Amino acid sequence: MSGNEAAGATGAAGVPEPSGVDLARVALRAAKEQARARGAAAQEKRQARRGGGLRSGARADGRDPLPLGAAISRLITERGWETPAAVGGVMGRWPQIVGEDLAKHCVPLRYDEDPDQRVLTVQCDSTAWATQLRLLAPRLVARLNEDLGQGTVRMIKVLGPGGPARRYGVLRAPGSVGPGDTYG
Numbered sequence: 303m304s305g306n307e308a309a310g311a312t313g314a315a316g317v318p319e320p321s322g323v324d325l326a327r328v329a330l331r332a333a334k335e336q337a338r339a340r341g342a343a344a345q346e347k348r349q350a351r352r353g354g355g356l357r358s359g360a361r362a363d364g365r366d367p368l369p370l371g372a373a374i375s376r377l378i379t380e381r382g383w384e385t386p387a388a389v390g391g392v393m394g395r396w397p398q399i400v401g402e403d404l405a406k407h408c409v410p411l412r413y414d415e416d417p418d419q420r421v422l423t424v425q426c427d428s429t430a431w432a433t434q435l436r437l438l439a440p441r442l443v444a445r446l447n448e449d450l451g452q453g454t455v456r457m458i459k460v461l462g463p464g465g466p467a468r469r470y471g472v473l474r475a476p477g478s479v480g481p482g483d484t485y486g
Contacts, residue, residue, distance in 0.1 A: 388450045389413045389422070399445060404438070407431040411461070420454065422446070425461040432462045 368376065378387050393413075397405035408426045426432040435442075439458040446455045 385415055385450070385454060386413070388454065389415070392446060392450065399449070400438075400442065404431070404435065408435050408460075413455075420456040421459050422455050422457075423459045423461065425464070427463055429462050432460050435460045 378384060392399060393410045396410055400408065407428065408424050408431055411423045411425050414421045414423070424435060426435055435458070439460065443455050443458060447453065
């Protein structure tokens, strides 16, 4: 074999040229890739005609339905409602947190989630229970922050009992200062 014949069997870059079976394999691989591309394009057209996008398959993905608890947790996290939801849970578990006796006489009204404030407002049905809650407030704040996360509640604002409902306008005796006379 001469030098020119050897050069003809290899390509210009020194790589052997594919022959018979190798050429068939390359051609088959190229045909399969073209068929796969045509099939994917045809399937996308059919789905577009049916009005749907991608369909869910056998494996889980982001479009699959979620259990209710997981969906609610995801919504709370996405919207940034962790603190209000936790405080709402505290209001629902108020008797377990403060005890049955105190819960019968003191009710949480609202929570101010302003970062500078973070105040839980509680109303009591008598001044005696309001005084008792004011004395317990530091321990209660510590307990709430233990459950909710540090710094969630900075202060508990204790309200005494409100006066009677005023249905028929202002009813006051001359010289009185209002509900503070009897409920203060």
